[in-house]
Amino acid sequence: MIRVLLVDDQQLVRAGLRMLCTAAKDIEVVGEAEHGQRAVTLVDQLVPDVVLMDLRMPGVDGITATQRILAAHPAVQVVVLTTFDDDEHLYPALRAGARGFLAKDTAPEALLDGVRRAAAGDSPFSPHLLNRVVRRAVAAEPGPTARPDVPLTDREREVLALVAEGRSNTEIAERLYIAVTTVKTHVASLMSKTGGRNRVQLAVAAGRLGIGPSPDC
Secondary structure, eight states: OEEEEEEEEEEHHHHHHHHHHHHHHHHHEEESSHHHHHHHHHHHHHSSSSEOOOSSSSSSOHHHHHHHHHHHHHHHHEEESSSSSSHHHHHHHHHHOEEEEEEEEEEEHHHHHHHHHHTTTTTBBBHHHHHHHHHHHHSSSSSOSSTTTTTHHHHHHHHHHHTTTTOOOHHHHHHHHHOOOHHEEEHHHHHHOOOSSSSSHHHHHHHTTTTEEEEOO
16 A cells, blocks of 8 residues: 655645545555645654655745655655646756656546556656656756667667656556566666666656657657
8 A cells, every 4th residue: 555645735635636546446645734844744753655745835845845854754755746847846846856746737547657656666757847857958968878888679769768758667568568577677677778777867868869759748
């Protein structure tokens, strides 16, 4: 069971998130916080697996709360869920240690998938936000990441392109008609070859190698 803490200053938003999460058999909402300081206190008490964190809240905001939570509980996965998906909020949240970043207009199933992916150590991103991270990283430091003496196979390039779209292992498996365990093997190989430690870094590596997301992403 994935234990989730909801953090948002709007009671109606928290109620909607609670209804969505509790409808899933593998997710349990263990608490709610209306501001960042309350979130920090509840994480100390409850130690959830995933925190769904709003950014703009009175008092202690979501970025500061994320920093404090992860300083004390580095294993907790913080996923930002907010209306404000501009660079002014995106990059400070990532620097604070947020695992992923989802816009509030994310589809319900995609949000639940994001919770599951974060709990598994993955980095869930709304596709347009992941693309923005990749473009900025490639512009700041262009050039290939994979070692030239270890070329990628055709299948690894296919998997890497789908990772760059923000697809989960299950989605990649369905798209390529292969097993999820096979996808995991390819992702592990890609991390080894590119030096990426997570899927965001793999997406950046894809951009530097010219293996970008498909035009319809």
